[in-house]
Every structure is written in C-alpha cells, then in structure tokens.
Amino acid sequence: MSEFSRRSPLRRLLRLLAIVALAWFGVTWLMVLMLRFIPPWTSAVMVERQIGAWVHHEPNFHLRHRWVPWSQISPWVPLAMVAGEDQKFPYHHGFDFDSIHSAIDEADDGGRLRGASTISQQTAKNLFLWNGRSFVRKGLEAYFTLLIEMTWPKQRILEVYANIAELGDGVYGVGAASDAFFHTVPARLGPSQAARLAAVLPSPRRLHADQPSAYVLRRAGWIEQQMSQLGGPGYIEGKAPPHAKR
Template sequence: MRLLKSILRWGALLLAAGLLLAVLTVFLFRYVNPPTTAFMLAWQVENRSGVRHDWVPLEQISPWMPLAVIASEDQRFLTHWGLDIDAIASAVTAFQEGEGLRGASTITQQTAKNLFLWKGRSFIRKGLEAGLALGLEGLWSKRRIMEVYLNVAEFGPGIYGVEAASQAHFGVEAAQLGPEQAARLAAVLPNPHIYDASAPSGYIRQRVAWIRGQMGQLGGTELVRPFY
C-alpha cells in the first residue's frame, strides 16, 4: 500500500511538472518563434537528413495563404475557441459506425500537433492535441496561431513552412503567392507526402477549384485583413 501511494504521488508530481512545462513553453512561443517542431525532428531522425524551413512573419506572407488554409482546413477558425465541436461529434459518430478515427482537427489543433506531438491517430494523442489547442487559444491571438501554423505546416517531404514551400514549388517568395498558388498549397496539406502542389493530380485540381470557390464565398482577403 505504501509503495502504491508513493508511485501515485510521484506520478502526480511528474504529470504536474509536465503540464507546467507545456504551459510555459506555449507562453514562450507566444513571443519567440519555435526553432523547430516535433514533426521536423521526427523527419530528421527518420530520414537522416535536414529540412527545408525558413521562418517569415505573417506580414511577409501573401494574404491569399491564410485565406486558403481557412477555406480548406477550418472555416470556423476565426470564431471557435480551438475545437470544432460539430466536427468532433461527426468524427465520433463515424468511428462508432465502424469507420476509422478521422481528423476533425482545427488549425489550432494542427498547430499544437505539429509543434509538440507525433503522427498517427489515437484517442490519447487527440486528447493531448485538444488540451494543447485550448492552451494556444488561451495564451495566443488568432493572428499568432495562424503565423505559427503557416510557418510549421508540412507542404511536401521535408518542406516545412510556407516560405520554403513557395520557393520549392513555385520559385517565388511567400509574399508573392497568388490565389491559385495558395489554394494549391492548401490542397496538399492533408497528405503532403502523396500530393504535389507543383504537379497537381486531377484530384488536387478539383480540390483547388473547390477551395477557390470557398475563398470567394468567405469574402476574399477581406476576411484576413485584421491579420495585416
């Protein structure tokens, strides 16, 4: 009994320390640009090679890019508090009906995952992702979340961040992206190891057309004007 109490006490202390470290790290990254991410480190270890990554502030990213990822990935981004309850409920219902566990991740959740977690789908990881997303929403502005997301998202094998992606796929800086190019980058986000923004398949072209339509329905770049 004494041993069990000791184990539980140390477990609680380690959990509390981990939570405190996570909060402090999230708070630090509100002001300091993350030098790397969990996904970048995993790529480097698994492939024994470096990554292509160049950080740029949001004001040096074309406004078409945040609009494209909102249209593609998370149309409630500006109004939710980190989690899309409707999307989560839909994913849980699909899982209960025998389908695989699917994403339903907001841009905030994807930012948390890319920064701190690992690939794969499990309830444990999704729970951690949700908790971290709430922390990001509580400590960061929507503008900061978008800035970090666009700088850490993977747009191709070993290509992280919109600046490196713009250079690799189109030979231009992120500030020069047009609506078509931004939509093509957003279209490959679900699986950048299969889809290629510079040589889009028929499926990606269809998805780009849908994203472009959604960008217009959302009001164009006026939607993201507060970021600039």
C-alpha cells in the same frame, strides 16, 4: 497500525502527483508562452521526419524550412488554409465539436473515420507531438490545444501553422514551399498558388503543389471558391460574416 499511518503513504503519493502535475503545467505553459513571441526554429514533426530519414537511409532527403513573419506572408495563404482545413477557425476555441460529431456519425454508419482536427489542434500536434493515432497523443494534443488557444491570438496560431505545416516531402512552412514550388517569396503568392498549397495539406508527401494531379486541381478550385464565399482575407480576422461550411 493507526489510521493515520495507513493514510500517510497515500497522502504523500497524492502530494507528489500534485507537484508533478503543477510542474508539468508550469513548464508546458511557459514553453507555449515563449513561443507566442519567439519563432520556433523547428517542430516535433520536423525532428521526427529527419530521424526517420536517417533510420531508413534516405541519403537524398533534405529538410527545408524557413520562418517567415506574418507581415511577409500573402493574406491568401492563411485564408486558403482556413478555407480548406477549418472554416470555423476564427470563431471556435480550439475544437470543432460539430465536425467531431459528424465524423463519429459517419464512422458509426460504416464509413471511414475521417479527421476532424482544427488548425489549432494541427498546430499543437505539429509543434509539440508526433504523427500517428493513439489516445495518449490525442489527449496531449487536446491539452496543448487548450494552452495555445488560451495564450496565443488567432493570428499567431495561423502564423505558426503556416510556418510549420508540411507542404511537401520534407518541405515545411510557406517560406520553403513558395521557393521550392513557385520560385517566389511568400508575400507574392496569389490565391491560386495559395489554394494549391492548401490542397496538398491532407497528404503532402503524396500530393504535389508544383505538379498537381487532377485531384489537387479540383480541390484547389474548390478551395478558391470557398475563399471567395468566405469574403476574402478579412474573414480570418473576423471582419467578414461567417459562412463557414466545412
């Protein structure tokens, strides 16, 4: 068998892999590009939760979600989310490497491995992927985070995150949460209400914004302090000096 004949199958395989990779990039980038302008009517995490309710026979489960455009969301809501989840959001490019290194160091010292995901990463995961921890999911999360950061402005990332984040069991986005918990519209949410919504983000099925525990109240109070120290709503537009302390 000639040298060319032995190499031919390998070349065909490499060519096929290159075509698949280019097709994957093209399809996923086009999807992300479309969602820069079109409101997502659902998310992968919402679909996962609904399927879980069917599988586990939860007859009383009702998924609530209502898209609200940026212009109809109180500026305190995205500020509270940034203050509580990702204070370097206006200035990083999708990843907070300082927080990642800090989390790894704490785990190496015997502590529990805590999350260090940015709002961009959480948006990518909620919109396109699934809950849980695995190298495959984290790799895909990083990939979609890069696509989002390259394609969307920061305001769009926050707008989508505020509309798809789980803020209660089966309650997704600030539109559904403001109605379910505060009986008002998102535009009328004040800083205290916004802080309580942000306070439940680490565990929205266990914590409650409408009937806050002592922990939620303490965390909401801390978030309000951070909102003030960051300089108010102008911070998320890069108009206030960065005093980010995660």
